[in-house]
Each structure stands twice: as C-alpha cells, then as structure tokens.
Amino acid sequence: xxxxxxxxxESVMVIDDNLINLYIxxxxxxxxxxxxxxxxxxxxxxxxxxxxxxQENIPQLPxxxxxxxxxxGMSGFEFMTAYDKLSTPFKNLCRVFxxxxxxxxxxxxxxxxxENIVAMKEKPxxxxxxxxxNK
Amino acid sequence: MALPPQFNHVFQILPNPSLIxxxxxxxxxxxxxxxxxxxxxxxxxxxxxxxxxFESFPENPEDSVSNGVENLRNSLNFVIAKKGSxxxxxxxxxxxxxxxxxxxxxxxxIQNIPIKDDNNNITHILHIIEDVTxxxxxEISFETERQRFNDLYLQAPSCMGIxxxxxHVYEMANHTYLxxxxxxxxxxxxxxxxxxxxxxxxxxxxxxxxxxxxIAFSAHEKLLKLDTKVNGEIIDLYQDILLQPHKDINGNxxxxxxxxxxxxxxxxxRKKIEESEKRYRELIENLPxxxxxxxxxxxxxxxxxxAAALWRRNPEFQKDLWSGFWKIYNKDGNPLSIxxxxxxxxxxxxxxxxxxxxxxxxxxxxxxxIVPHSVPSLDSNGRVTGAVNVLFDITNRKRxxxxxxxxxxxxxxxxxxxxxxxxxxxxxxxxxxxxxxDNFCKISKFSPEELTGHDHRIINSGYHSKEYIxxxxxxxxxxxxxxxxxxxxxxxxxxxxxxxxxxxxxxxRGKPYQxxxxxxxxxxxxxxxxxxxKQNEELVIxxxxxxxxxxxxxxxxxxxxxxxxELDHFVYSVSHDLRSPLTSILGLISFIEEDSREPDTLxxxxxxxxxxxxxxxxxxxxLSYSQNNRTGLEPQKIPIKKTINEIVNSVRNIKEAKGISFxxxxxxxxxxxxxxxxxxxxxxxxxxxxxxxxxxxVSGRYLKLTGATDNKELKLSxxxxxxxxxxxxxxxIFDMFYRxxxxxxxxxxxxxxxxxTLEKIHGKIEVHSEKGVGxxxxxxxxxxKK
Numbered sequence: 001x002x003x004x005x006x007x008x009x010e011s012v013m014v015i016d017d018n019l020i021n022l023y024i025x026x027x028x029x030x031x032x033x034x035x036x037x038x039x040x041x042x043x044x045x046x047x048x049x050x051x052x053x054x055q056e057n058i059p060q061l062p063x064x065x066x067x068x069x070x071x072x073g074m075s076g077f078e079f080m081t082a083y084d085k086l087s088t089p090f091k092n093l094c095r096v097f098x099x100x101x102x103x104x105x106x107x108x109x110x111x112x113x114x115e116n117i118v119a120m121k122e123k124p125x126x127x128x129x130x131x132x133x134n135k
Numbered sequence: 136m137a138l139p140p141q142f143n144h145v146f147q148i149l150p151n152p153s154l155i156x157x158x159x160x161x162x163x164x165x166x167x168x169x170x171x172x173x174x175x176x177x178x179x180x181x182x183x184x185x186x187x188x189f190e191s192f193p194e195n196p197e198d199s200v201s202n203g204v205e206n207l208r209n210s211l212n213f214v215i216a217k218k219g220s221x222x223x224x225x226x227x228x229x230x231x232x233x234x235x236x237x238x239x240x241x242x243x244x245i246q247n248i249p250i251k252d253d254n255n256n257i258t259h260i261l262h263i264i265e266d267v268t269x270x271x272x273x274e275i276s277f278e279t280e281r282q283r284f285n286d287l288y289l290q291a292p293s294c295m296g297i298x299x300x301x302x303h304v305y306e307m308a309n310h311t312y313l314x315x316x317x318x319x320x321x322x323x324x325x326x327x328x329x330x331x332x333x334x335x336x337x338x339x340x341x342x343x344x345x346x347x348x349x350i351a352f353s354a355h356e357k358l359l360k361l362d363t364k365v366n367g368e369i370i371d372l373y374q375d376i377l378l379q380p381h382k383d384i385n386g387n388x389x390x391x392x393x394x395x396x397x398x399x400x401x402x403x404x405r406k407k408i409e410e411s412e413k414r415y416r417e418l419i420e421n422l423p424x425x426x427x428x429x430x431x432x433x434x435x436x437x438x439x440x441x442a443a444a445l446w447r448r449n450p451e452f453q454k455d456l457w458s459g460f461w462k463i464y465n466k467d468g469n470p471l472s473i474x475x476x477x478x479x480x481x482x483x484x485x486x487x488x489x490x491x492x493x494x495x496x497x498x499x500x501x502x503x504x505i506v507p508h509s510v511p512s513l514d515s516n517g518r519v520t521g522a523v524n525v526l527f528d529i530t531n532r533k534r535x536x537x538x539x540x541x542x543x544x545x546x547x548x549x550x551x552x553x554x555x556x557x558x559x560x561x562x563x564x565x566x567x568x569x570x571x572x573d574n575f576c577k578i579s580k581f582s583p584e585e586l587t588g589h590d591h592r593i594i595n596s597g598y599h600s601k602e603y604i605x606x607x608x609x610x611x612x613x614x615x616x617x618x619x620x621x622x623x624x625x626x627x628x629x630x631x632x633x634x635x636x637x638x639x640x641x642x643x644r645g646k647p648y649q650x651x652x653x654x655x656x657x658x659x660x661x662x663x664x665x666x667x668x669k670q671n672e673e674l675v676i677x678x679x680x681x682x683x684x685x686x687x688x689x690x691x692x693x694x695x696x697x698x699x700x701e702l703d704h705f706v707y708s709v710s711h712d713l714r715s716p717l718t719s720i721l722g723l724i725s726f727i728e729e730d731s732r733e734p735d736t737l738x739x740x741x742x743x744x745x746x747x748x749x750x751x752x753x754x755x756x757x758l759s760y761s762q763n764n765r766t767g768l769e770p771q772k773i774p775i776k777k778t779i780n781e782i783v784n785s786v787r788n789i790k791e792a793k794g795i796s797f798x799x800x801x802x803x804x805x806x807x808x809x810x811x812x813x814x815x816x817x818x819x820x821x822x823x824x825x826x827x828x829x830x831x832x833v834s835g836r837y838l839k840l841t842g843a844t845d846n847k848e849l850k851l852s853x854x855x856x857x858x859x860x861x862x863x864x865x866x867x868i869f870d871m872f873y874r875x876x877x878x879x880x881x882x883x884x885x886x887x888x889x890x891x892t893l894e895k896i897h898g899k900i901e902v903h904s905e906k907g908v909g910x911x912x913x914x915x916x917x918x919x920k921k
Contacts, residue, residue: 018715018719020719020722020723021715021718021719021722024719024722024723024726025722027726028722028725031726031729101711101714101715101717101718104711104762105762105766105812122718123715123718123722124718124719124721124722124725127725128788
C-alpha cells in the first residue's frame with residue numbers, strides 16, 4: 001500500500017543566483033516533504049515579477065520563500081523592499097527566510113529589522129531545520 | 136511840834152516810805168520817818184529826826200544825770216510857794232547804803248503834800264516815796280528786748296511779719312520782705328490787696344486754714360511766683376515757709392506770723408548740680424568706650440552701653456559689683472585675683488591706675504584684651520567714695536599688631552630670600568646707590584663702602600648702546616618697571632651678565648623717589664647661549680629632516696591603515712566566497728549519503744565531510760577574527776541564559792556531544808551589557824572546545840556552565856571532565872595557531888580568537904586544567920552598562 005505523502009507546504013520559492021545551491025535547496029525541500037512545489041528563481045527580479053503578476057491569485061503564490069542576499073541585479077534586501085509593496089493578504093500568508101553562506105552582523109540587523117522576514121539562516125538549509133520547522 | 140497821835144498812827148502804817156518834813160527851807164528838817172522808810176534805808180528813826188532831808192539823802196556822786204536832789208528841792212519849794220501838792224514822777228533817786236559810801240539805785244514817784252493848820256499855814260510837808268525801781272528795771276529790759284527784736288526783725292535776712300485778722304491784713308512786715316515783694320506802704324492792707332497773685336497760687340487758702348485751725352504750716356522749697364518788678368514778669372523763687380498762728384490773751388487766733396526764707400539760690404545751685412550730674416551720666420552713657428562708675432564698695436552706679444556689651448548683660452544699679460561678670464587674667468594669660476585688679480587697687484588705695492593690660496573672659500569663653508583706666512573719686516577728707524573705670528578694648532589693636540608682626544616677619548623672610556637669591560641695590564631717583572646687599576658686593580667685587588653714595592654707573596661696562604640706557608630711564612620715569620639684561624663690569628675689570636628688574640618706588644605725586652634693583656647672575660647662561668645658538672641651528676636642520684620623515688611616515692601609516700582595512704575586507708570577502716562553494720559541497724554530500732548504499736563510497740564521503748567541516752570551521756574562525764577587528768563595540772543587554780541555551784542547543788545534536796550532560800546554572804542578578812556578537816563568539820568557541828575534547832572513555836561526561844552577574848561584571852566558568860591540558864601548555868594555548876600535541880582536529884585558532892575578542896570587550900580569561908581530569912575556563916567580562 002502506497003504511503004500518502006504529506007507536504008508541509010503546497011508551494012515554496014527559492015531565489016539564489018548559484019544554480020547548484022538552487023538545486024540543493026530545491027531537492028532538500030522536496031526530499032524532506034517540506035514543499036510540494038518549488039518555484040526556483042536564479043534572479044530576484046524574475047521572482048518578483050512572478051509574485052507581482054500573481055499577487056491576487058493566492059493558490060499560485062508560495063507559502064515560504066528562501067532568498068539569498070548577494071545576487072547580481074537585485075540583492076535579497078532590495079527584493080524585500082519591493083516585496084513589502086505586495087498585497088497584504090499574500091504577505092500575511094507568506095514566510096520569508098534570508099539565507100546566506102555566512103552570517104554578517106550588518107545583514108543580520110537588516111533582517112531582524114524587517115518585519116516581513118521570519119529569520120536569517122546559514123546555508124545550506126539543513127534537513128533538521130526543514131523537519132523541525134512548523135507552521 | 137508833834138503830830139497828833141491818830142495821824143502818827145496812820146503815818147506809821149503807810150505802805151510807802153514816807154517822811155514828815157518841816158517847811159524850814161532850805162533845810163527841810165525831818166520830824167518823822169515811818170517804818171517803810173526805815174526798812175528801805177536800813178536805819179533807825181533817830182538817824183533821821185532833826186536832820187535835814189538832803190543831809191540824810193544826799194546826791195549819788197556817780198550819777199550826774201538824774202538831778203534827784205535838785206528836783207526834790209524844787210518840788211518842796213513849789214509846795215511851800217503854791218501851798219499845794221506836787222509830784223515828781225519817775226525820779227531816779229539813789230539811796231546811800233548805811234555804813235558805806237555806796238548807793239542803791241532807786242526809782243521813785245515822789246509826792247510832796249503840804250499839811251496846813253486852820254489858818255491855811257503850812258505846818259508840815261508829807262513826803263511820800265513810791266518805790267518804782269522794779270518797774271523801771273522791767274521797762275529797761277523790755278526796751279533792750281525791743282531793741283534786739285527790732286534789730287532782728289528789721290535786719291533779718293529772712294522775711295517776717297504779722298498778718299492780722301481773717302483777711303490777713305499786714306500788721307508788721309520787715310524790710311527784707313518788702314524788698315522781696317518790692318512794695319511799700321503795705322501796713323493796714325490785706326495780703327490779697329498787696330499781692331493778688333497769692334490767691335491763685337493757693338497761699339491765701341493756706342493762710343485761711345492756719346487762721347481757722349490754729350495749726351502751723353511749714354513747707355520746704357516751695358515755689359513762689361512773684362511779680363517782683365511789678366511789670367507782670369513773674370519770676371520763680373523757692374522759699375522755706377513757716378506760718379504760725381498768733382493768739383490773743385484769751386487764746387483766740389487773731390493773726391498769723393509769717394516767716395519766709397528765700398532758698399532760691401540753694402535750690403538753683405542744687406539743680407545745677409543735678410543737671411551737671413545728669414550731663415556726667417549722659418556723657419558716660421554715650422561714650423563709645425566701655426565706662427562705668429561704682430561706689431567705694433564696688434557697687435555699680437553708672438554704666439554705659441559699651442560696658443553692658445562687654446559684660447554681656449545689664450547690671451543692677453547699686454547692687455551688682457564691678458567684678459561680678461568676668462574672669463580676669465593678666466597680660467600673660469595667668470588668672471588675676473580680683474583684689475589685684477586695677478579697679479580694686481584704685482578703690483583701695485585711692486590712686487589712678489592706668490596702662491595695665493589685662494584679659495577678661497566673658498561667660499561664654501570669649502577673651503578680650505583690655506587696658507582699664509581706673510580713676511578713684513575722693514571726698515574732702517581724702518576718703519575714697521567711688522571710682523570711674525574706662526575700659527579700652529585693645530583686642531583689635533592687638534590683633535592688628537600681631538598681624539603686622541607676622542607681615543613684618545614675612546617681609547623679612549622675603550628680604551632674606553631676595554638677599555640670598557639675588558643682587559639687590561637701592562638707589563635714589565638719580566641712580567646714586569643707597570644700599571647694596573652682600574650678593575651685590577660678592578659679584579661686583581666692590582665693598583659696600585665703595586658702592587654706597589656712588590652712581591650706579593660705577594659698574595657700567597660700556598657694553599650697552601645709548602638708546603638701550605635711554606629706554607631704561609624713560610620707562611622708569613613713567614613709573615613703570617624695567618626688565619632686561621645688563622652686562623656690568625666688576626672692580627677687577629671682569630664683566631658679568633645680570634638679568635635685571637628695576638622697580639621704581641613712587642611718591643604721592645607718582646614720581647619715583649627711589650629704585651630697587653634686583654639682579655640675577657646669568658653670566659654662565661649668557662656664555663652658554665653662544666654654544667646653544669650653534670646647537671640650535673643644528674637642531675633646526677635635524678628638526679626639518681625629522682619633519683620630512685614624519686610626513687613620510689604619516690603617509691605610509693595612512694597607507695598601512697588603508698591596507699589593513701582592505702586586508703580585513705579582503706579576508707572577509709575571500710572567506711565568504713570560500714564558504715559558499717563549501718556549503719554547496721556539504722549539501723551535495725548529504726544527498727550522496729542518503730542515496731548511496733555503497734559502504735566504501737559512504738566511508739569516503741564521510742571523510743570528505745570531515746575535511747570540509749574542518750576547512751569550514753577554519754574559515755568561520757577567520758571570519759570571526761576579521762569581524763572582531765573590523766567592527767566597533769556595540770554594548771546591549773544580553774540575556775545570558777538564553778544565549779547559552781541557544782548555543783548549547785545548536786551543538787547538542789552533533790555527534791561528539793552525544794552522552795554529555797549539560798548543566799547550566801546562571802544567576803542573572805543584574806542586567807548584563809556587552810557586545811552580543813563577540814560574547815556569542817567566545818562562548819561558542821569555549822563550548823565547542825569542551826565538547827570536542829571530551830573522550831568517550833570517561834563515563835558521566837559533563838559540561839558545566841556556572842555564572843553570576845553583578846553591577847560590575849559577569850563571571851562565568853565552563854568546566855568539563857574531558858582530556859585536560861597539561862600545566863606546561865597553559866600559557867601557550869591562547870597563542871595563534873598553537874595546537875596541542877597529539878591532537879588531530881582543530882586549527883589552533885579558536886582560543887586565540889577567544890582571547891582577542893575578550894580583550895575587545897574588556898574581559899579576561901583564566902584556565903584551570905589537569906591532564907586527564909578536565910578543564911575549567913573562567914571568564915570575567917566587564918558589565919558595559921552605561
């Protein structure tokens with residue numbers, strides 16, 4: 001009898017310019033049943049476009065976003081500035097994590113001061129984190 | 136011819152001495168003398184019978200005035216001629232004292248009565264003597280008294296007189312009284328009439344009372360207002376008055392004697408004395424100097440405010456003693472017994488005591504220096520009746536003197552210092568030397584005698600220009616101080632340099648009357664100056680060189696700072712970028728670990744992970760080291776227990792931590808402030824070390840974290856029962872890249888970072904460890920609470 005797979009979230013978005021990291025994160029999320037669908041973006045601008053286009057269409061939108069800080073074009077924090085202008089129902093629904101390969105104090109302060117950001121995590125996203133995290 | 140017997144009998148009993156004479160002028164023979172005659176003449180009848188009257192009663196040779204014999208003869212002749220009686224009233228007719236040549240004074244009324252026969256012829260003459268000698272004597276004494284009274288009455292210096300009747304009519308008034316009231320012809324007029332003002336003054340009323348009651352009235356120094364000049368100008372007179380009722384024979388009051396004694400002068404002079412006494416009192420009372428007087432017993436009679444101020448109280452007059460308020464000491468501060476005080480001596484010996492300084496102490500202990508001036512007062516017998524004491528408070532003077540003395544001492548000290556340290560000369564306004572000190576003589580090599588009285592130019596070296604000297608004199612003549620340097624010449628011709636200050640002393644017009652010259656020998660310095668100049672030039676060159684070098688150094692320093700910053704930044708970026716692929720590798724490895732079932736592959740992957748972890752730990756350390764250097768201190772309140780729990784939780788699940796019991800006991804009594812990031816770094820390192828260096832061989836592995844905070848600091852100890860560190864290495868473990876021998880893991884960087892980070896946040900660390908037993912690190916962090 002085939003076991004019913006239960007995912008924590010319907011849709012999770014990962015934004016990282018490094019494709020390997022993008023791969024690792026996506027696979028980690030799906031493997032650990034953290035998210036059913038992973039929206040992968042190597043550009044914050046594209047990710048933002050997607051969110052803006054679908055902001056009225058809740059089922060299309062991610063419930064969790066992992067976003068890298070240092071990316072060409074638009075950094076993670078620039079992304080968060082634009083994110084703040086999105087619709088409130090969406091923002092109430094969505095949880096944003098900043099991920100970075102090293103925790104810089106300045107970045108940490110920025111993250112803590114942004115009420116849209118749940119936390120800042122060090123890369124890579126671990127199995128333990130994904131397992132322990134609950135809504 | 137004999138007298139008839141009846142007649143003879145009557146004649147004999149006549150009370151007055153009587154003789155019967157024959158009218159045989161001029162003899163007038165005595166034919167009979169009665170008993171009264173015999174009594175007063177102390178004679179027998181035979182002594183007179185047959186003798187003439189003038190034979191028996193001759194003239195008293197000592198009385199040439201009365202003419203008794205002649206008057207009697209005339210009277211007898213008159214009787215014969217007129218055949219009638221004749222009287223000689225009040226005739227002095229002295230009677231010879233029988234057996235002596237003396238006479239007894241007798242005044243008599245003499246009657247000669249003719250006795251006639253029927254033919255109217257005179258047969259006899261009856262001679263009757265009425266002795267009035269007693270009456271005469273009374274009259275004489277009355278006259279004398281009267282004379283005396285008149286003298287007294289008229290010439291008495293006091294006024295007297297008699298007022299008659301209820302209306303007080305002047306019956307008598309003496310001259311003094313008339314003079315007093317300046318009136319004449321007052322007799323017969325009433326008091327009211329002559330002196331109408333007396334009614335108003337109440338005198339009439341008093342007179343009425345005396346007249347009515349018969350009680351005498353007397354008054355002393357009664358003020359009478361009299362219009363003595365009769366011009367309406369009333370003057371004040373003081374009188375002692377006696378009004379005495381006068382009674383007639385029947386004892387009824389019929390008048391009043393009055394006696395007035397004018398005591399105006401007495402009263403006025405007494406008033407003057409009282410006035411002058413009052414002035415004397417006022418004088419004492421208003422004196423600004425403490426003054427009092429006392430009687431011979433020392434009881435205070437008069438004192439002034441200044442005295443009361445000194446006593447600190449107001450004494451009771453005539454009761455308190457002068458000595459009752461102070462403790463008294465002599466000038467040297469030794470107690471002085473009361474009877475030896477100036478005032479006591481003045482009272483006892485009656486002489487003025489002055490100029491003896493004493494110290495008095497008030498009840499509250501305040502001491503005052505006093506010079507008393509004690510003057511006794513003597514009566515006409517030279518007895519002391521009291522004394523006046525004037526107390527001069529010389530405390531202020533004394534203090535001023537002491538201050539002056541101190542100033543003088545200071546001045547002489549200054550002079551000493553001046554004399555010791557410098558050359559001092561005093562010249563008059565023309566520059567003639569009046570005084571030089573020893574130093575001046577020593578340096579100039581002249582004796583004081585050679586210098587005094589000479590112009591200051593005696594030591595002139597001629598070195599200075601005319602302008603220099605001119606400027607000096609111009610400055611001084613303006614009354615200003617001149618400062619400068621002088622090259623002078625000594626007696627032996629050698630020259631010396633003096634640092635010179637000339638101070639003009641100015642008279643009241645602001646003109647200098649003398650100059651005080653103070654000088655310091657600076658010859659050595661001057662000589663050295665030449666060398667110094669040379670050295671200075673060299674120094675300037677060196678300085679400039681240094682300046683260039685410093686500029687260069689500054690530049691390279693700046694570059695270095697820049698390089699350092701860049702380096703830090705570089706290290707950070709590199710570490711960050713290095714870590715990024717490592718995390719990717721770790722992520723990928725975790726996939727292999729899950730997917731692969733090949734034991735060899737899994738073993739190799741585990742080894743890769745270990746290597747990567749080590750490299751990652753190293754990079755993390757480099758990052759935190761770089762962070763520690765790059766960032767400033769940001770103190771904030773640190774939840775210690777929470778932070779430690781988070782760290783422990785993050786390591787609890789790693790493999791090495793398995794089987795270790797964590798015991799955390801933190802007493803956060805006071806809020807603790809520090810840099811959170813660094814605090815975190817330190818604890819992470821120490822905790823992960825404690826885990827890392829445990830050994831599985833030991834049972835009951837533990838890690839104890841015990842700490843407490845107070846206002847000043849946090850003390851935290853981290854103990855384990857791990858492998859421990861040999862005492863030989865305790866010093867070295869904090870060095871960079873130092874790794875203990877026989878350890879495989881570790882970069883030798885962790886404890887170095889701990890030490891460096893601790894230094895940044897004002898902390899220190901000590902280690903207690905024994906190989907094979909365990910290690911305890913104790914860190915002490917300053918509470919950075921603002």
